[in-house]
Structures are given as structure tokens and as C-alpha cells.
Amino acid sequence: MSTPQSGPVVSATDPETGAAGRRVAVITHTHRPEAVRAAVQFMHGVAGQDITCVLPRADTKEMASFLDGADLRTDLVDEAGTNGCELAVVFGGDGTILRGVEWALSVDLPILGVNLGHVGFLAEAESSQIDQVVTAVCHRTYHTETRLTARVRVLSSPGGDVLWESFAVNEASLEKASRQRMLEAVVAVNDQPLSRWSCDGILVSTPTGSTAYAFSAGGPVTWPGVDAMLIVPLSAHALFNRPVVVPADAHVHVQVVRAEQNNAVVWLDGRRSFDLSPGNVLDVTRGQHRLQLARIAPDDFTGRLVRKFGLSVEGWRGAAERRGTHERHGA
Ligand SMILES: NC(=O)c1ccc[n+]([C@@H]2O[C@H](COP(=O)([O-])OP(=O)(O)OC[C@H]3O[C@@H](n4cnc5c(N)ncnc54)[C@H](O)[C@@H]3O)[C@@H](O)[C@H]2O)c1
Numbered sequence: 135m136s137t138p139q140s141g142p143v144v145s146a147t148d149p150e151t152g153a154a155g156r157r158v159a160v161i162t163h164t165h166r167p168e169a170v171r172a173a174v175q176f177m178h179g180v181a182g183q184d185i186t187c188v189l190p191r192a193d194t195k196e197m198a199s200f201l202d203g204a205d206l207r208t209d210l211v212d213e214a215g216t217n218g219c220e221l222a223v224v225f226g227g228d229g230t231i232l233r234g235v236e237w238a239l240s241v242d243l244p245i246l247g248v249n250l251g252h253v254g255f256l257a258e259a260e261s262s263q264i265d266q267v268v269t270a271v272c273h274r275t276y277h278t279e280t281r282l283t284a285r286v287r288v289l290s291s292p293g294g295d296v297l298w299e300s301f302a303v304n305e306a307s308l309e310k311a312s313r314q315r316m317l318e319a320v321v322a323v324n325d326q327p328l329s330r331w332s333c334d335g336i337l338v339s340t341p342t343g344s345t346a347y348a349f350s351a352g353g354p355v356t357w358p359g360v361d362a363m364l365i366v367p368l369s370a371h372a373l374f375n376r377p378v379v380v381p382a383d384a385h386v387h388v389q390v391v392r393a394e395q396n397n398a399v400v401w402l403d404g405r406r407s408f409d410l411s412p413g414n415v416l417d418v419t420r421g422q423h424r425l426q427l428a429r430i431a432p433d434d435f436t437g438r439l440v441r442k443f444g445l446s447v448e449g450w451r452g453a454a455e456r457r458g459t460h461e462r463h464g465a
């Protein structure tokens with residue numbers, strides 16, 4: 135789902151610092167020197183445009199040698215939040231973008247990812263395109279694509295107390311806590327039991343997550359505009375062990391029936407986790423906030439899939455045919 139629009143209008147004065155001008159958050163995979171270099175190149179690019187770069191203070195230790203003495207307008211902050219920012223530009227791979235989401239989601243801040251990781255499926259630009267990113271940010275020519283997220287809660291029992299609450303952009307992954315035993319859980323959709331699975335785990339994934347863990351587990355690749363959630367069993371020892379697709383408004387419950395050493399664990403986007411005991415329920419519904427991904431080019435999910443997954447669009451026959459033509463021409 136894409137909403138063409140210019141960047142959000144931001145007040146000329148930051149409410150907290152009183153500083154005038156535009157503010158853009160910069161989040162960097164600081165353990166990767168090429169990501170730090172790219173972030174600093176971006177900051178230099180926007181420096182003359184009355185834009186202050188807002189950095190998480192924790193990121194600046196590794197960046198200090200690049201920042202010291204540079205004529206850059208930066209503001210260091212401890213807490214995630216808008217801090218008056220209109221956009222977060224993230225330099226890293228998907229993991230760093232998922233870290234950036236923790237800053238951005240609750241305040242509906244768009245994220246523009248620059249890939250300095252291995253895959254960078256969620257990124258919009260490659261490291262060779264920093265000048266284009268600078269131009270798009272300076273002229274506010276980016277648009278935002280919104281993505282479904284999930285609200286994830288752990289309940290003590292069906293209808294019981296809420297023990298934990300968080301969100302997922304990719305997936306909630308309920309997993310066995312002990313490697314040598316199976317997890318046993320009952321999945322219910324809209325309060326109707328669907329299946330009991332003895333398995334390694336169960337994913338409840340968004341369309342965004344359909345190219346991540348759910349993809350590895352045999353789930354269907356789902357275009358971002360599809361308003362649905364995927365339920366994907368991990369190695370279920372059952373005749374019915376298929377991924378299922380439910381409407382995004384469905385209420386998905388997964389109750390842990392048995393878990394060895396009395397524990398199962400849920401991981402959200404591989405970043406946030408909580409331990410569950412038998413009887414506890416993983417409760418997943420549509421998230422209140424949509425992730426906003428800033429784009430500098432028109433949407434092209436098909437192209438992204440082909441590029442990032444290295445899909446062959448000519449097939450082996452096409453390659454053979456081209457070789458044949460080549461050989462007939464005596465090359
Ligand atoms: N067997 C698996 O495939 C498996 C196992 C655990 C976690 N994961 C995924 O890892 C994600 C966390 O990513 P990370 O980079 O912090 O961990 P990571 O460093 O372990 O990398 C996981 C891989 O998933 C890719 N990835 C992440 N989100 C993606 C998305 N939406 N579409 C396509 N690819 C995506 C990353 O680029 C990376 O190659 C989790 O949300 C989960 O989806 C996958």
C-alpha cells in the first residue's frame with residue numbers, strides 16, 4: 135500500500151531544544167566502518183541545508199573519530215522518539231532497520247534504509263546511492279509506503295492477564311526452549327481452535343515478514359499490500375502442517391500445551407523476547423501503528439524480490455537459447 139506524499143511537515147522549531155530547522159534521525163550499524171562512512175557522507179551532504187542530524191548517543195562512541203572536528207549539525211539523544219524528527223535514515227542491513235523501527239514505529243516516523251548489510255531487503259537505497267538519498271531528503275521528494283504490523287501479547291491463559299506486550303514488523307516466532315524436544319501448541323483463529331501442532335515452533339508473520347523467517351519455513355511470499363497474516367508451523371509432526379493465510383483482522387491465539395523444561399519462548403523480529411510456560415497464550419492482532427517505509431523510487435516489490443533473491447527471470451532454457459544464438463554466430 136503506497137501513499138505518494140512529500141515528507142511530513144515539521145515545525146520549524148524543535149519543541150524540546152528550541153533549535154530551528156529540519157531534523158532527521160541517523161541510525162547506523164556502528165560496528166561496520168563502511169556503514170559509519172556512509173552515514174557521515176550523508177550528514178555532510180545535508181549539512182548545508184539547515185538540517186540537524188539526530189543520533190542515538192549510544193551510536194556515537196564508534197563514530198567519534200569520524201565526527202570529531204567535522205563541521206556537522208548533530209544532536210545526540212538518549213531515548214527513542216521523534217525529538218522533532220521528520221524521518222530516520224538507517225545505514226545497515228535489515229537487522230539495523232529493525233533496530234531503527236524501535237525508534238520509529240510508535241511515533242509514525244518514516245524510515246529510509248540504505249543497505250550496508252548483506253541482504254537489505256527492507257532498504258530503499260544501496261550504498262552507491264547516497265547522493266540520491268541526500269537529494270531526496272533535502273528536497274523532501276521521498277514518499278512513504280505503509281506496512282501492516284502486529285500487536286503481540288502474552289496472556290497467562292485464554293482471557294487471562296497480560297504478561298507482556300510488544301509489536302512485530304516481521305513476525306512473532308513462538309519456539310521450543312529446549313532443542314531436543316518438541317513444542318506442543320494449539321492454534322486458534324477468532325477463538326475457534328484450528329490445529330494442535332507438535333513442532334519446533336509456530337510463526338505468526340506479517341506480509342513484510344513473509345520474505346524473512348516465514349520464507350525459510352515454506353510460507354508464501356506475500357505482496358506488502360495484501361491485508362493478511364500468515365501462520366506458519368516450523369517442522370510440525372502432523373498430517374496438516376501447511377502455512378495458512380488469515381485476514382489481518384483475525385485474532386490469532388497460540389496456546390502452549392506442553393513445553394519441555396516448562397518453557398517456550400517468543401521472539402519478535404529476532405530482537406525482543408519473552409518466556410512462556412504451559413497454559414500461556416500468544417495473542418496476535420493487527421498493530422495499531424503501520425510501519426512507514428520512505429521510498430525514493432516508485433514501488434517495485436517484484437523487482438526487489440528478483441534482485442535481492444537473485445531469481446532467474448530467463449530460466450535455464452533462456453540462457454541455453456542465448457548461448458545457442460551466440461554459438462551460431464561463431465562467437
Ligand atoms: N531460519 C531463518 O530464516 C531465520 C531464523 C531466525 C530469524 N530469522 C529472521 O531474522 C529476522 C531478524 O533479522 P536480522 O538481520 O536482525 O537477523 P540475522 O542477522 O539473523 O539475519 C536474518 C536474515 O533475514 C533477513 N531479513 C530480515 N528481515 C527480512 C525481511 N523482512 N525480508 C527479507 N529478508 C529479511 C536479513 O537480511 C538476514 O539475511 C527475524 O525477523 C526473522 O525473520 C530468520
Ligand SMILES: Nc1ncnc2c1ncn2[C@@H]1O[C@H](COP(=O)(O)OP(=O)(O)OP(=O)(O)O)[C@@H](O)[C@H]1O
Binds near residue numbers: 165193229251
Ligand atoms: N550500533 C549497533 N550496536 C549493536 N548492534 C548493532 C548495531 N547496529 C546493528 N546492530 C546489530 O547487528 C546485527 C546485524 O546487522 P544487520 O542486519 O544490519 O547486518 P547484516 O546482517 O549484514 O544485514 P542483513 O540483515 O541485510 O543481511 C543486527 O542484529 C543489528 O541489530
